[in-house]
Amino acid sequence: MSVAGKAQIGRRRLLEGLVAAAGIAVTAAAAFEAPRFFAPRYAPSAFDDLLAKLPDRQSAIRIGAAFLAGGKSFDANGTATALRRRLAATSLATAMNNDLRESRMVEAHGWVLPETLGDLCALAAKAG
Protein backbone atom coordinates (compact mmCIF):
# COMPACT_ATOMS: atom_id res chain seq x y z
CA MET A 1 0.00 0.00 0.00
CA SER A 2 1.53 3.33 -1.08
CA VAL A 3 1.52 6.58 0.86
CA ALA A 4 -0.46 8.18 -1.96
CA GLY A 5 -3.12 5.46 -1.62
CA LYS A 6 -3.36 6.12 2.09
CA ALA A 7 -3.86 9.80 1.38
CA GLN A 8 -6.68 9.06 -1.12
CA ILE A 9 -8.52 6.84 1.40
CA GLY A 10 -8.20 9.53 4.04
CA ARG A 11 -9.85 12.18 1.83
CA ARG A 12 -12.72 9.82 0.96
CA ARG A 13 -13.31 9.09 4.58
CA LEU A 14 -13.16 12.74 5.39
CA LEU A 15 -15.74 13.48 2.74
CA GLU A 16 -17.96 10.67 3.94
CA GLY A 17 -17.65 11.96 7.46
CA LEU A 18 -18.59 15.45 6.42
CA VAL A 19 -21.63 14.21 4.53
CA ALA A 20 -22.71 12.10 7.50
CA ALA A 21 -22.25 15.02 9.88
CA ALA A 22 -24.23 17.28 7.62
CA GLY A 23 -27.00 14.67 7.44
CA ILE A 24 -27.13 14.38 11.21
CA ALA A 25 -27.23 18.15 11.55
CA VAL A 26 -30.06 18.46 9.05
CA THR A 27 -31.99 15.63 10.74
CA ALA A 28 -31.49 17.15 14.16
CA ALA A 29 -32.55 20.57 12.96
CA ALA A 30 -35.61 19.07 11.29
CA ALA A 31 -36.54 17.19 14.44
CA PHE A 32 -36.11 20.33 16.50
CA GLU A 33 -38.09 22.51 14.14
CA ALA A 34 -40.76 19.99 13.14
CA PRO A 35 -43.28 20.76 15.88
CA ARG A 36 -43.12 24.40 15.03
CA PHE A 37 -43.22 23.62 11.32
CA PHE A 38 -46.19 21.28 11.58
CA ALA A 39 -47.98 23.07 14.46
CA PRO A 40 -51.33 24.67 13.64
CA ARG A 41 -50.87 28.20 12.39
CA TYR A 42 -53.48 30.79 13.25
CA ALA A 43 -54.26 33.92 11.35
CA PRO A 44 -53.53 37.00 13.40
CA SER A 45 -56.57 38.16 15.31
CA ALA A 46 -57.50 41.09 17.49
CA PHE A 47 -57.52 38.76 20.51
CA ASP A 48 -54.04 37.26 20.23
CA ASP A 49 -52.85 38.97 23.40
CA LEU A 50 -55.63 37.17 25.30
CA LEU A 51 -55.38 33.87 23.46
CA ALA A 52 -51.71 33.64 24.38
CA LYS A 53 -52.82 32.99 27.94
CA LEU A 54 -54.53 29.71 26.97
CA PRO A 55 -52.61 26.52 27.62
CA ASP A 56 -53.83 24.73 24.48
CA ARG A 57 -55.36 26.76 21.70
CA GLN A 58 -56.61 23.79 19.69
CA SER A 59 -58.55 22.49 22.69
CA ALA A 60 -59.77 25.99 23.38
CA ILE A 61 -61.19 26.33 19.87
CA ARG A 62 -63.08 23.09 20.30
CA ILE A 63 -64.52 24.12 23.65
CA GLY A 64 -65.25 27.61 22.39
CA ALA A 65 -67.19 26.26 19.43
CA ALA A 66 -69.28 24.14 21.80
CA PHE A 67 -69.82 27.13 24.06
CA LEU A 68 -70.97 29.29 21.12
CA ALA A 69 -73.20 26.48 19.87
CA GLY A 70 -75.07 26.77 23.18
CA GLY A 71 -76.93 29.63 21.51
CA LYS A 72 -76.30 32.47 23.92
CA SER A 73 -75.41 35.75 22.25
CA PHE A 74 -71.71 36.50 22.45
CA ASP A 75 -70.18 39.94 21.93
CA ALA A 76 -66.57 39.11 21.08
CA ASN A 77 -65.18 42.64 21.24
CA GLY A 78 -67.02 43.50 24.41
CA THR A 79 -65.92 40.24 26.01
CA ALA A 80 -62.31 40.86 24.96
CA THR A 81 -62.36 44.31 26.54
CA ALA A 82 -63.74 42.90 29.77
CA LEU A 83 -61.19 40.09 29.77
CA ARG A 84 -58.28 42.49 29.21
CA ARG A 85 -59.44 44.47 32.19
CA ARG A 86 -59.89 41.32 34.28
CA LEU A 87 -56.57 39.79 33.28
CA ALA A 88 -54.49 42.98 33.35
CA ALA A 89 -53.22 42.49 36.85
CA THR A 90 -54.02 38.88 37.53
CA SER A 91 -53.22 35.45 36.14
CA LEU A 92 -55.72 33.28 34.30
CA ALA A 93 -55.76 30.82 37.21
CA THR A 94 -56.55 33.58 39.68
CA ALA A 95 -59.28 34.98 37.46
CA MET A 96 -60.80 31.48 37.25
CA ASN A 97 -60.64 31.21 41.02
CA ASN A 98 -62.47 34.50 41.33
CA ASP A 99 -65.16 33.23 38.96
CA LEU A 100 -65.67 30.10 41.03
CA ARG A 101 -65.80 32.05 44.25
CA GLU A 102 -68.54 34.23 42.79
CA SER A 103 -70.34 31.36 41.02
CA ARG A 104 -69.66 32.78 37.54
CA MET A 105 -69.77 29.63 35.46
CA VAL A 106 -70.59 28.77 31.89
CA GLU A 107 -71.27 25.53 30.06
CA ALA A 108 -69.69 24.18 26.91
CA HIS A 109 -71.26 20.94 25.68
CA GLY A 110 -72.35 20.48 29.30
CA TRP A 111 -68.86 20.98 30.78
CA VAL A 112 -69.06 23.40 33.67
CA LEU A 113 -66.25 25.93 33.33
CA PRO A 114 -65.21 29.19 34.99
CA GLU A 115 -66.57 32.09 32.98
CA THR A 116 -63.14 33.54 32.14
CA LEU A 117 -61.96 30.28 30.63
CA GLY A 118 -65.22 29.87 28.72
CA ASP A 119 -64.95 33.39 27.33
CA LEU A 120 -61.34 32.90 26.28
CA CYS A 121 -62.25 29.66 24.54
CA ALA A 122 -65.11 31.39 22.76
CA LEU A 123 -62.70 34.08 21.55
CA ALA A 124 -60.36 31.34 20.35
CA ALA A 125 -63.20 29.84 18.36
CA LYS A 126 -64.11 33.24 16.92
CA ALA A 127 -60.49 33.91 15.98
CA GLY A 128 -60.24 30.47 14.36
Added chain:
Amino acid sequence: MDARSVPAGSTIETDLAIIGGGPAGISLALALAGQPIRMLLLESGGMHFDAATQRLYEGAETGVRYIPLEATRLRYLGGCSNHWGGWCRPLDPVDFEKREWWPYSGWPFARSAIEPYYARAQALVEAGPFVYDNSRKWTDALGAPVRLEAGGLYTTWFQFSKQRGSVLPTHFGERYADELKRIDALDVFLNANVTGLRLASNGSQLDRLDVATLAGNRFAVKPKFAVVATGGIETPRLLLASSDVMPHGVGNANDLVGRFFADHPIPGQTATLVIFDGRIAPYYQLIQSAQGTNFRAAFAPGDAFRRARGVPGALATVEGEVQLDGIGQAALAETAGAFGIDASSMRAFTLGCGMELAPDPERRLTLAGEKDALGMPRLKLDMRVSDEDFAHYRNTLKELGRQLLAARTGMIRLLHRSRAEWLSVLDWGNHHMGTTRMHDDPRQGVVDANLKVHGVGNLYIAGSAAFPTYGASNPTLNLIALVLRLADHLKGRLR
Protein backbone atom coordinates in the same frame (compact mmCIF):
# COMPACT_ATOMS: atom_id res chain seq x y z
CA MET B 1 -104.48 -17.69 59.22
CA ASP B 2 -105.88 -17.96 55.76
CA ALA B 3 -108.80 -15.65 55.10
CA ARG B 4 -110.12 -18.11 52.53
CA SER B 5 -111.20 -20.32 55.44
CA VAL B 6 -113.21 -17.61 57.20
CA PRO B 7 -116.93 -18.38 56.87
CA ALA B 8 -118.63 -16.12 54.37
CA GLY B 9 -120.83 -13.49 55.94
CA SER B 10 -119.14 -13.63 59.32
CA THR B 11 -118.00 -10.56 61.28
CA ILE B 12 -114.78 -10.48 63.26
CA GLU B 13 -114.42 -7.93 66.02
CA THR B 14 -111.06 -6.51 67.06
CA ASP B 15 -109.52 -3.52 68.78
CA LEU B 16 -107.19 -2.60 65.93
CA ALA B 17 -107.24 -3.66 62.30
CA ILE B 18 -104.06 -3.12 60.33
CA ILE B 19 -104.72 -3.20 56.61
CA GLY B 20 -101.61 -4.19 54.69
CA GLY B 21 -98.64 -6.37 55.59
CA GLY B 22 -95.79 -4.32 54.17
CA PRO B 23 -93.04 -2.60 56.18
CA ALA B 24 -95.52 -0.11 57.67
CA GLY B 25 -98.15 -2.65 58.74
CA ILE B 26 -95.65 -5.16 60.07
CA SER B 27 -93.68 -2.49 61.95
CA LEU B 28 -96.89 -1.22 63.53
CA ALA B 29 -97.95 -4.69 64.65
CA LEU B 30 -94.50 -5.35 66.13
CA ALA B 31 -94.50 -1.98 67.90
CA LEU B 32 -97.88 -2.68 69.50
CA ALA B 33 -96.99 -6.19 70.67
CA GLY B 34 -97.57 -6.51 74.39
CA GLN B 35 -100.34 -3.94 74.49
CA PRO B 36 -103.58 -5.09 76.08
CA ILE B 37 -105.43 -5.06 72.78
CA ARG B 38 -106.56 -7.50 70.09
CA MET B 39 -105.05 -6.85 66.69
CA LEU B 40 -105.80 -8.14 63.23
CA LEU B 41 -103.40 -7.72 60.32
CA LEU B 42 -105.06 -8.16 56.93
CA GLU B 43 -102.71 -8.92 54.05
CA SER B 44 -103.98 -9.32 50.50
CA GLY B 45 -101.34 -11.80 49.43
CA GLY B 46 -99.82 -14.90 50.93
CA MET B 47 -96.24 -15.64 51.86
CA HIS B 48 -95.09 -15.66 48.24
CA PHE B 49 -95.79 -14.03 44.91
CA ASP B 50 -99.05 -15.09 43.30
CA ALA B 51 -99.91 -13.89 39.80
CA ALA B 52 -103.68 -13.73 40.35
CA THR B 53 -103.25 -11.60 43.47
CA GLN B 54 -100.67 -9.40 41.79
CA ARG B 55 -103.11 -8.73 38.93
CA LEU B 56 -105.34 -6.92 41.42
CA TYR B 57 -102.78 -4.12 41.10
CA GLU B 58 -103.25 -3.60 37.37
CA GLY B 59 -104.18 -0.10 36.31
CA ALA B 60 -103.56 2.50 33.64
CA GLU B 61 -100.92 5.21 33.30
CA THR B 62 -100.93 8.40 31.27
CA GLY B 63 -98.48 11.27 30.94
CA VAL B 64 -94.78 10.77 31.59
CA ARG B 65 -93.77 7.12 31.26
CA TYR B 66 -94.02 5.35 34.61
CA ILE B 67 -93.64 1.78 35.78
CA PRO B 68 -96.85 -0.24 35.19
CA LEU B 69 -98.92 -0.14 38.37
CA GLU B 70 -98.82 -3.93 38.72
CA ALA B 71 -95.02 -3.94 38.44
CA THR B 72 -94.09 -1.10 40.77
CA ARG B 73 -95.38 -2.93 43.87
CA LEU B 74 -95.58 -6.46 45.26
CA ARG B 75 -98.74 -7.84 46.82
CA TYR B 76 -97.75 -10.43 49.40
CA LEU B 77 -96.56 -10.38 53.00
CA GLY B 78 -93.68 -7.94 53.21
CA GLY B 79 -95.11 -5.79 50.40
CA CYS B 80 -92.61 -3.57 48.65
CA SER B 81 -89.82 -4.71 50.97
CA ASN B 82 -89.81 -7.85 48.81
CA HIS B 83 -88.16 -5.84 46.04
CA TRP B 84 -86.52 -2.91 47.78
CA GLY B 85 -82.82 -2.25 47.46
CA GLY B 86 -82.19 -1.69 51.17
CA TRP B 87 -81.05 1.92 50.76
CA CYS B 88 -81.60 3.87 53.98
CA ARG B 89 -81.04 7.51 54.82
CA PRO B 90 -83.00 9.77 57.16
CA LEU B 91 -84.79 12.77 55.75
CA ASP B 92 -83.03 16.10 56.22
CA PRO B 93 -84.39 18.74 58.62
CA VAL B 94 -85.18 21.05 55.68
CA ASP B 95 -87.44 18.35 54.21
CA PHE B 96 -89.91 19.04 57.00
CA GLU B 97 -89.91 22.81 56.70
CA LYS B 98 -92.45 25.03 55.06
CA ARG B 99 -90.54 26.86 52.34
CA GLU B 100 -92.08 29.93 50.77
CA TRP B 101 -90.45 29.13 47.42
CA TRP B 102 -91.82 25.55 47.48
CA PRO B 103 -95.62 25.44 47.13
CA TYR B 104 -97.42 22.88 49.31
CA SER B 105 -94.25 22.27 51.33
CA GLY B 106 -93.99 21.60 55.02
CA TRP B 107 -94.82 18.80 57.39
CA PRO B 108 -96.95 19.60 60.42
CA PHE B 109 -93.93 18.94 62.63
CA ALA B 110 -90.13 19.17 62.52
CA ARG B 111 -87.75 16.26 62.11
CA SER B 112 -87.27 16.31 65.88
CA ALA B 113 -90.74 14.75 66.20
CA ILE B 114 -89.63 11.52 64.56
CA GLU B 115 -85.97 11.71 65.57
CA PRO B 116 -86.53 9.53 68.65
CA TYR B 117 -87.90 6.76 66.44
CA TYR B 118 -85.04 6.49 63.96
CA ALA B 119 -82.93 4.16 66.09
CA ARG B 120 -85.78 1.62 66.36
CA ALA B 121 -86.62 2.01 62.69
CA GLN B 122 -82.97 1.37 61.94
CA ALA B 123 -83.13 -1.82 63.99
CA LEU B 124 -86.21 -2.99 62.09
CA VAL B 125 -84.54 -2.51 58.71
CA GLU B 126 -81.43 -4.18 60.16
CA ALA B 127 -79.05 -1.54 58.86
CA GLY B 128 -76.62 -1.67 61.78
CA PRO B 129 -75.80 1.23 64.07
CA PHE B 130 -77.44 4.56 63.19
CA VAL B 131 -74.40 6.45 61.92
CA TYR B 132 -75.04 8.14 58.53
CA ASP B 133 -73.36 11.54 58.37
CA ASN B 134 -71.31 10.86 61.52
CA SER B 135 -69.48 8.25 59.54
CA ARG B 136 -65.88 9.44 59.53
CA LYS B 137 -64.81 6.89 62.08
CA TRP B 138 -65.35 4.04 59.63
CA THR B 139 -64.54 5.76 56.38
CA ASP B 140 -61.10 7.15 57.17
CA ALA B 141 -59.46 3.78 56.76
CA LEU B 142 -60.78 3.52 53.22
CA GLY B 143 -59.60 6.92 52.05
CA ALA B 144 -60.75 10.48 52.40
CA PRO B 145 -63.98 11.75 50.85
CA VAL B 146 -63.74 13.71 47.61
CA ARG B 147 -62.37 17.15 48.47
CA LEU B 148 -64.96 19.85 47.78
CA GLU B 149 -64.68 23.59 48.23
CA ALA B 150 -67.09 24.82 50.89
CA GLY B 151 -70.49 25.37 49.34
CA GLY B 152 -73.70 23.67 48.44
CA LEU B 153 -72.99 19.97 48.39
CA TYR B 154 -71.28 17.56 50.71
CA THR B 155 -70.57 13.85 50.95
CA THR B 156 -73.43 12.10 52.67
CA TRP B 157 -74.00 8.47 53.53
CA PHE B 158 -76.47 5.74 52.85
CA GLN B 159 -76.61 2.72 55.06
CA PHE B 160 -78.02 -0.56 53.85
CA SER B 161 -80.15 -3.28 55.22
CA LYS B 162 -78.32 -6.33 56.51
CA GLN B 163 -76.74 -8.67 54.00
CA ARG B 164 -77.67 -12.36 54.11
CA GLY B 165 -75.18 -14.18 51.99
CA SER B 166 -75.40 -12.28 48.74
CA VAL B 167 -78.92 -11.06 49.42
CA LEU B 168 -79.78 -7.53 50.37
CA PRO B 169 -81.92 -6.49 52.23
CA THR B 170 -84.53 -7.26 54.93
CA HIS B 171 -87.70 -8.70 53.42
CA PHE B 172 -90.21 -7.88 56.11
CA GLY B 173 -92.60 -10.77 55.50
CA GLU B 174 -90.01 -13.48 55.53
CA ARG B 175 -87.94 -11.84 58.27
CA TYR B 176 -90.74 -11.08 60.73
CA ALA B 177 -93.30 -13.82 60.05
CA ASP B 178 -92.22 -15.82 63.08
CA GLU B 179 -92.21 -12.77 65.35
CA LEU B 180 -95.73 -11.91 64.22
CA LYS B 181 -96.85 -15.45 65.02
CA ARG B 182 -95.46 -15.09 68.52
CA ILE B 183 -97.66 -12.07 69.30
CA ASP B 184 -100.59 -13.65 71.17
CA ALA B 185 -102.89 -10.70 70.67
CA LEU B 186 -102.35 -10.60 66.90
CA ASP B 187 -104.05 -12.57 64.14
CA VAL B 188 -102.53 -12.29 60.69
CA PHE B 189 -104.97 -13.04 57.89
CA LEU B 190 -103.34 -13.80 54.56
CA ASN B 191 -105.25 -13.61 51.27
CA ALA B 192 -107.52 -11.02 52.88
CA ASN B 193 -108.35 -8.10 50.58
CA VAL B 194 -110.05 -5.12 52.17
CA THR B 195 -112.45 -3.86 49.52
CA GLY B 196 -114.32 -1.21 51.47
CA LEU B 197 -114.04 1.15 54.44
CA ARG B 198 -117.62 1.41 55.68
CA LEU B 199 -118.35 4.51 57.72
CA ALA B 200 -121.15 5.07 60.19
CA SER B 201 -124.03 6.91 58.58
CA ASN B 202 -122.83 10.33 59.81
CA GLY B 203 -119.38 9.67 58.37
CA SER B 204 -117.51 10.44 61.56
CA GLN B 205 -116.45 6.90 62.47
CA LEU B 206 -115.29 3.81 60.67
CA ASP B 207 -117.85 1.10 61.31
CA ARG B 208 -116.46 -1.96 59.52
CA LEU B 209 -114.19 -3.25 56.81
CA ASP B 210 -115.40 -5.34 53.89
CA VAL B 211 -112.99 -8.19 53.22
CA ALA B 212 -112.94 -10.46 50.17
CA THR B 213 -110.76 -13.29 48.98
CA LEU B 214 -110.08 -14.50 45.48
CA ALA B 215 -111.64 -17.83 46.55
CA GLY B 216 -114.97 -16.03 46.72
CA ASN B 217 -115.78 -15.73 50.43
CA ARG B 218 -116.50 -12.31 51.85
CA PHE B 219 -116.66 -11.29 55.48
CA ALA B 220 -116.49 -8.19 57.66
CA VAL B 221 -114.11 -6.91 60.30
CA LYS B 222 -115.45 -4.55 62.95
CA PRO B 223 -112.52 -2.72 64.55
CA LYS B 224 -112.44 -0.04 67.20
CA PHE B 225 -109.58 1.52 65.24
CA ALA B 226 -108.13 0.81 61.83
CA VAL B 227 -104.87 1.74 60.15
CA VAL B 228 -104.58 1.65 56.38
CA ALA B 229 -101.02 0.69 55.52
CA THR B 230 -101.33 -0.33 51.90
CA GLY B 231 -98.81 2.04 50.32
CA GLY B 232 -98.99 5.27 48.37
CA ILE B 233 -100.99 3.81 45.49
CA GLU B 234 -103.40 1.33 47.03
CA THR B 235 -104.31 3.52 50.01
CA PRO B 236 -106.00 6.23 47.90
CA ARG B 237 -107.66 3.52 45.83
CA LEU B 238 -109.30 2.07 48.93
CA LEU B 239 -110.36 5.48 50.21
CA LEU B 240 -111.74 6.62 46.86
CA ALA B 241 -113.58 3.35 46.28
CA SER B 242 -115.27 3.57 49.68
CA SER B 243 -117.90 6.07 48.62
CA ASP B 244 -121.16 4.77 50.05
CA VAL B 245 -121.40 7.36 52.82
CA MET B 246 -118.98 10.03 51.61
CA PRO B 247 -119.79 10.31 47.90
CA HIS B 248 -116.26 11.35 46.91
CA GLY B 249 -114.62 8.73 49.09
CA VAL B 250 -113.37 8.49 52.65
CA GLY B 251 -111.26 11.48 53.68
CA ASN B 252 -111.87 13.13 50.35
CA ALA B 253 -114.20 15.97 51.25
CA ASN B 254 -111.63 18.40 49.88
CA ASP B 255 -110.68 16.42 46.77
CA LEU B 256 -107.16 15.66 47.97
CA VAL B 257 -107.07 11.86 48.06
CA GLY B 258 -104.91 10.54 45.23
CA ARG B 259 -103.42 13.94 44.39
CA PHE B 260 -99.75 14.84 44.93
CA PHE B 261 -98.54 11.39 43.94
CA ALA B 262 -94.75 11.32 43.93
CA ASP B 263 -91.83 9.04 43.33
CA HIS B 264 -88.11 9.68 42.99
CA PRO B 265 -86.85 9.96 39.42
CA ILE B 266 -83.58 8.01 39.33
CA PRO B 267 -81.98 8.61 35.93
CA GLY B 268 -78.88 6.41 35.75
CA GLN B 269 -76.64 8.84 33.90
CA THR B 270 -76.98 12.53 34.62
CA ALA B 271 -73.42 13.82 34.53
CA THR B 272 -69.79 12.91 33.98
CA LEU B 273 -67.55 13.39 36.99
CA VAL B 274 -63.81 13.84 36.34
CA ILE B 275 -61.37 13.39 39.21
CA PHE B 276 -58.07 15.01 38.22
CA ASP B 277 -55.75 12.70 40.13
CA GLY B 278 -57.96 9.63 39.57
CA ARG B 279 -58.17 8.84 43.26
CA ILE B 280 -61.62 8.21 44.67
CA ALA B 281 -62.45 6.17 47.76
CA PRO B 282 -64.18 2.86 47.01
CA TYR B 283 -67.25 3.73 49.07
CA TYR B 284 -68.48 6.13 46.39
CA GLN B 285 -68.97 3.39 43.81
CA LEU B 286 -69.63 0.25 45.82
CA ILE B 287 -71.26 -0.71 49.09
CA GLN B 288 -68.61 -1.22 51.77
CA SER B 289 -68.87 -2.97 55.11
CA ALA B 290 -67.38 -1.82 58.38
CA GLN B 291 -68.33 -1.74 62.04
CA GLY B 292 -71.46 -3.81 61.55
CA THR B 293 -73.02 -1.84 58.75
CA ASN B 294 -73.05 -1.54 54.97
CA PHE B 295 -72.59 1.96 53.62
CA ARG B 296 -72.06 3.97 50.46
CA ALA B 297 -71.38 7.64 49.84
CA ALA B 298 -73.27 10.12 47.68
CA PHE B 299 -73.25 13.86 47.09
CA ALA B 300 -76.17 15.81 48.54
CA PRO B 301 -77.11 19.49 48.71
CA GLY B 302 -76.92 20.75 52.27
CA ASP B 303 -79.86 22.30 54.04
CA ALA B 304 -78.40 25.83 53.98
CA PHE B 305 -77.81 25.65 50.22
CA ARG B 306 -81.31 24.32 49.63
CA ARG B 307 -82.86 27.13 51.64
CA ALA B 308 -80.72 29.82 50.04
CA ARG B 309 -81.03 28.65 46.44
CA GLY B 310 -84.53 27.23 46.63
CA VAL B 311 -83.67 23.75 45.43
CA PRO B 312 -85.24 20.44 46.46
CA GLY B 313 -83.45 17.35 47.72
CA ALA B 314 -81.14 15.33 45.51
CA LEU B 315 -78.61 12.56 45.92
CA ALA B 316 -75.93 11.97 43.30
CA THR B 317 -74.13 8.64 43.26
CA VAL B 318 -70.88 7.75 41.51
CA GLU B 319 -71.46 4.95 39.04
CA GLY B 320 -69.37 3.30 36.31
CA GLU B 321 -66.05 4.52 34.94
CA VAL B 322 -66.18 6.05 31.45
CA GLN B 323 -63.78 7.33 28.82
CA LEU B 324 -63.86 10.98 27.80
CA ASP B 325 -64.70 11.83 24.21
CA GLY B 326 -62.71 14.37 22.21
CA ILE B 327 -64.38 17.44 23.57
CA GLY B 328 -64.17 16.03 27.08
CA GLN B 329 -60.45 15.59 26.67
CA ALA B 330 -60.21 19.15 25.35
CA ALA B 331 -62.15 20.51 28.34
CA LEU B 332 -59.93 18.58 30.70
CA ALA B 333 -56.70 19.68 28.99
CA GLU B 334 -57.71 23.31 28.91
CA THR B 335 -59.04 23.49 32.46
CA ALA B 336 -56.30 21.47 34.12
CA GLY B 337 -53.71 23.34 32.05
CA ALA B 338 -55.06 26.73 33.05
CA PHE B 339 -54.93 25.72 36.71
CA GLY B 340 -51.49 24.14 36.32
CA ILE B 341 -52.81 20.75 37.42
CA ASP B 342 -51.33 17.45 36.30
CA ALA B 343 -54.36 15.46 35.16
CA SER B 344 -52.43 12.65 33.52
CA SER B 345 -53.90 10.11 35.99
CA MET B 346 -57.44 11.39 35.72
CA ARG B 347 -60.47 9.08 35.84
CA ALA B 348 -64.04 9.80 34.77
CA PHE B 349 -67.30 8.35 36.09
CA THR B 350 -70.99 8.74 35.41
CA LEU B 351 -73.19 10.21 38.12
CA GLY B 352 -76.58 8.70 38.86
CA CYS B 353 -79.13 10.40 41.02
CA GLY B 354 -82.30 10.35 43.00
CA MET B 355 -84.18 13.62 42.86
CA GLU B 356 -87.12 15.08 44.72
CA LEU B 357 -90.15 16.21 42.75
CA ALA B 358 -92.13 19.29 43.62
CA PRO B 359 -95.55 18.52 45.10
CA ASP B 360 -98.04 18.70 42.24
CA PRO B 361 -101.78 18.25 42.81
CA GLU B 362 -102.27 17.28 39.17
CA ARG B 363 -99.89 14.35 39.42
CA ARG B 364 -102.62 12.09 40.68
CA LEU B 365 -104.37 8.77 40.96
CA THR B 366 -108.05 8.51 40.11
CA LEU B 367 -110.45 5.62 39.81
CA ALA B 368 -110.90 4.17 36.35
CA GLY B 369 -114.11 2.58 35.13
CA GLU B 370 -112.74 -0.92 34.90
CA LYS B 371 -112.92 -3.22 37.93
CA ASP B 372 -110.67 -6.00 39.20
CA ALA B 373 -111.57 -9.58 40.07
CA LEU B 374 -112.92 -8.48 43.45
CA GLY B 375 -115.06 -5.68 42.00
CA MET B 376 -112.71 -2.90 43.08
CA PRO B 377 -112.32 -0.03 40.59
CA ARG B 378 -108.88 0.03 39.02
CA LEU B 379 -106.64 3.10 39.15
CA LYS B 380 -105.43 5.51 36.56
CA LEU B 381 -102.20 7.42 37.17
CA ASP B 382 -101.55 10.78 35.53
CA MET B 383 -97.77 11.08 35.88
CA ARG B 384 -96.02 14.40 35.50
CA VAL B 385 -92.56 15.85 35.87
CA SER B 386 -92.03 19.55 35.32
CA ASP B 387 -89.12 21.15 33.52
CA GLU B 388 -88.39 22.92 36.79
CA ASP B 389 -87.82 19.59 38.52
CA PHE B 390 -85.01 18.85 36.07
CA ALA B 391 -83.69 22.42 36.16
CA HIS B 392 -83.38 22.33 39.95
CA TYR B 393 -81.31 19.18 39.83
CA ARG B 394 -79.14 20.62 37.08
CA ASN B 395 -78.43 23.68 39.21
CA THR B 396 -77.46 21.44 42.10
CA LEU B 397 -75.01 19.52 39.93
CA LYS B 398 -73.60 22.77 38.59
CA GLU B 399 -72.79 23.78 42.14
CA LEU B 400 -71.02 20.45 42.61
CA GLY B 401 -68.99 21.28 39.51
CA ARG B 402 -68.06 24.64 40.99
CA GLN B 403 -66.96 23.08 44.27
CA LEU B 404 -64.87 20.43 42.50
CA LEU B 405 -63.08 23.01 40.35
CA ALA B 406 -62.52 25.43 43.22
CA ALA B 407 -60.94 22.62 45.24
CA ARG B 408 -58.79 21.62 42.20
CA THR B 409 -60.28 18.16 42.58
CA GLY B 410 -62.14 17.65 39.34
CA MET B 411 -64.86 18.86 37.06
CA ILE B 412 -68.29 17.94 35.78
CA ARG B 413 -70.20 17.64 32.56
CA LEU B 414 -73.99 17.89 32.71
CA LEU B 415 -75.35 15.36 30.25
CA HIS B 416 -78.91 16.52 29.73
CA ARG B 417 -80.49 19.85 29.02
CA SER B 418 -83.73 19.40 27.11
CA ARG B 419 -86.84 17.77 28.50
CA ALA B 420 -86.63 15.07 25.83
CA GLU B 421 -83.09 14.21 26.92
CA TRP B 422 -84.13 13.91 30.55
CA LEU B 423 -87.18 11.82 29.76
CA SER B 424 -85.10 9.44 27.64
CA VAL B 425 -83.03 8.40 30.66
CA LEU B 426 -85.78 8.53 33.27
CA ASP B 427 -86.33 5.66 35.64
CA TRP B 428 -88.22 5.51 38.94
CA GLY B 429 -87.45 4.45 42.48
CA ASN B 430 -90.74 2.65 43.22
CA HIS B 431 -91.20 5.07 46.12
CA HIS B 432 -94.90 5.87 46.22
CA MET B 433 -95.64 8.94 48.29
CA GLY B 434 -97.93 11.84 48.96
CA THR B 435 -101.41 10.64 47.99
CA THR B 436 -102.99 11.07 51.44
CA ARG B 437 -100.84 13.96 52.55
CA MET B 438 -100.50 15.09 56.12
CA HIS B 439 -101.54 18.60 57.13
CA ASP B 440 -103.11 20.20 60.18
CA ASP B 441 -105.66 21.90 57.95
CA PRO B 442 -108.29 19.49 56.50
CA ARG B 443 -108.45 21.66 53.40
CA GLN B 444 -104.80 20.93 52.70
CA GLY B 445 -104.33 17.41 53.98
CA VAL B 446 -106.09 14.06 54.22
CA VAL B 447 -104.59 13.11 57.58
CA ASP B 448 -103.54 15.19 60.56
CA ALA B 449 -100.16 15.21 62.31
CA ASN B 450 -101.10 11.99 64.11
CA LEU B 451 -101.94 10.33 60.77
CA LYS B 452 -105.67 10.27 61.62
CA VAL B 453 -107.96 10.85 58.69
CA HIS B 454 -109.53 14.28 59.08
CA GLY B 455 -113.16 13.95 60.10
CA VAL B 456 -113.06 10.21 60.85
CA GLY B 457 -112.37 9.53 64.51
CA ASN B 458 -110.92 6.04 64.38
CA LEU B 459 -109.21 5.72 60.98
CA TYR B 460 -105.47 6.21 60.42
CA ILE B 461 -103.09 5.98 57.51
CA ALA B 462 -99.55 4.71 57.93
CA GLY B 463 -96.74 4.99 55.44
CA SER B 464 -95.27 7.26 52.84
CA ALA B 465 -98.72 8.08 51.44
CA ALA B 466 -98.81 10.64 54.25
CA PHE B 467 -95.57 12.43 53.25
CA PRO B 468 -96.52 16.01 52.26
CA THR B 469 -93.06 16.58 50.77
CA TYR B 470 -90.72 13.80 49.96
CA GLY B 471 -87.04 14.65 50.30
CA ALA B 472 -84.59 12.68 48.22
CA SER B 473 -83.97 9.92 50.75
CA ASN B 474 -85.44 6.50 50.21
CA PRO B 475 -88.69 6.39 52.16
CA THR B 476 -88.65 3.03 53.97
CA LEU B 477 -86.57 4.00 57.02
CA ASN B 478 -88.48 7.27 57.33
CA LEU B 479 -91.94 5.82 56.99
CA ILE B 480 -91.12 3.22 59.64
CA ALA B 481 -90.01 5.98 62.02
CA LEU B 482 -93.32 7.70 61.32
CA VAL B 483 -95.20 4.45 61.96
CA LEU B 484 -93.44 3.95 65.29
CA ARG B 485 -94.57 7.42 66.28
CA LEU B 486 -98.10 6.45 65.28
CA ALA B 487 -97.80 3.34 67.46
CA ASP B 488 -97.06 5.51 70.49
CA HIS B 489 -100.08 7.67 69.67
CA LEU B 490 -102.32 4.63 69.31
CA LYS B 491 -101.14 3.19 72.63
CA GLY B 492 -102.64 6.26 74.25
CA ARG B 493 -105.92 5.98 72.38
CA LEU B 494 -106.33 2.22 72.77
CA ARG B 495 -105.95 2.24 76.56
